[in-house]
Amino acid sequence: MSGRRSTQLFFACSQYAAATVTAAIRSGLFGSRDGHRRMLIVSDTSYAPEVGTPLDRMDGFECLRPEFDAVISWNDFISPFHPVGWFPRDQDTLLWERYLRLAWELGDGPVEIACESIQANPSNAVAKIFGESPVHVYADGLMSYGPTRSKIDPLIGTRVQRLLHLDLVPGLRPLLLSEFDVEPEVVPTAEFLKVLSELSDAAPALTAGQIPDAPALLLGQYLSAIDVLTPAQEEDLHVRMVRGAIALGHRHIVFKPHPSAPAGWSRALEEEAERLGAELTVLKDPVIAEVAYQRLNPALVVGAFSTALLTAASFYGIPVARVGTDTLLDGLTPYQNSNRVPLTIVDALLPALEEPSSVTGWSLPDESSVRQELTGLITAVGFAMQPKIYPELRPAAEAFLAEQPASGRNRYFRRRRLTALALPGALPSQLGFIPRSPTVRRFARQARTWQRAASRRMPGAGRTGGS
Secondary structure, X not given: OOOOOEEEEEEEOOHHHHHHHHHHHHOOOOOOOOOEEEEEEEOOOOOOHHHOOOHHHOOOXXXXXXXXXXXXXXXXXHOXXXXXXXXXXXXXXXXXXXXXXXXXXXXXXXXXEEEOOOOOOOHHHHHHHOOOOOEEEEEOOHHHHOOOOOOOOHHHHOOEEEEXXXXXXXXXXXXXXXXXXXXXXXXXXXXXXXXXXXXXXXXXXXXXXXXXXXXXXXXXXXXXXXXXXOHHHHHHHHHHHHHHHHHOOOOEEEEEOOOOOXXXXXXXXXXXXXXXXOEEEEOOOOOOXXXXXXXXXXXXXXXXXXXXXXXXXXXXXXOEEEOOHHHHHHHOOOOOOOXXXXXXXXXXXXXXXXXXXXXXOOOOOOHHHHHHHHHHHHHHHHHHHOOOOOHHHHHHHHHHHXXXXXXXXXXXXXXXXXXXXXXXXXXXXXXXXXXXXXXHHHHHHHHHHHHHHHHHXXXXXXXXXXO
């Protein structure tokens, strides 16, 4: 193909992302198809894409395929490089644009790009290659409510036309890309649910199909793969999910592991469920959580801070519960970790599994409550995460923190972080030098060494007992 016909390039790395962009297209958010060539560029950004199933080969993709004139694998195109690690050198971008136009038969017509995570590859790489093309960013998860996780080249950021996102938390406005005055735009929920329904209808019978209706569904995230938890801690987190669901009276449980998670974790959960008198089935089918919602009709969905918890609560009206968020908030490092806002939203909104009274009868707050209560928290967390990108948020962050009790601040903010940013809740000014003072730290280490040496020399040191 050649000539001036325009082309829209849609990049997706998961079936959920492809469903989101398909819903946006069907809603008319990308205009009429007349005069446009639409191409879906699929990529697998997992650690070992060679052993995974590309989204265009997953069950149900045939429902999404008609929206696109062509489907291309980015992994195959840049092989043997990994999609996350490859990007063109600045001096080579023009050569790559010429090559892509030739290889994908784009001609010399205008190109529009729709992609996820503009600050990461492959989106960042493609935005550099097509250096004059408008960019539409679509966000399919809770991270859209958080700050941009790193500073974006203004030559890319100023080309972003809008942020398309799902209305996962009605009343909460996304912070992502707001430093470039990018306006957020909601992908209609009704159209998105229609796409998910088509995916569910096209999926084969689930391996959990023989269990009774309305089980408790547990969602695994494989957090140890991204160094949020150790493997042992994550296995313990899953065991807590099982125990909590059983404590609420559920005797039929389905565990949906992350596709890359070790099989040994599932066996440990089966053993724990059996010990407690319940039956646990492992859902091994490669389907997104929303397909499982429609096929299994769960009575409860349990997870750590997965976006799927909010789709269950906001889109399907399914009872949900969180587990382990307090531990995760304490251990998540660095403070700028992009998982912090999804984790904060889930912790602040959803009931704790291990507090049965809070799970029973819980419902999602209305939009006005979210705007009044959650917006201030997310604004303050966003500023604390990226103060250099969002300096204009300081007054709002200061006002919010000044009104919070110490217990509320300590749950979501570290005092060291507040001190470094001179925010309310910081350490007293006369003590603020201590964490950064090499001299104080050296004397503290020496004092601990002397104390341990003296303890070893004392008769009976180390023994404990009663009087």
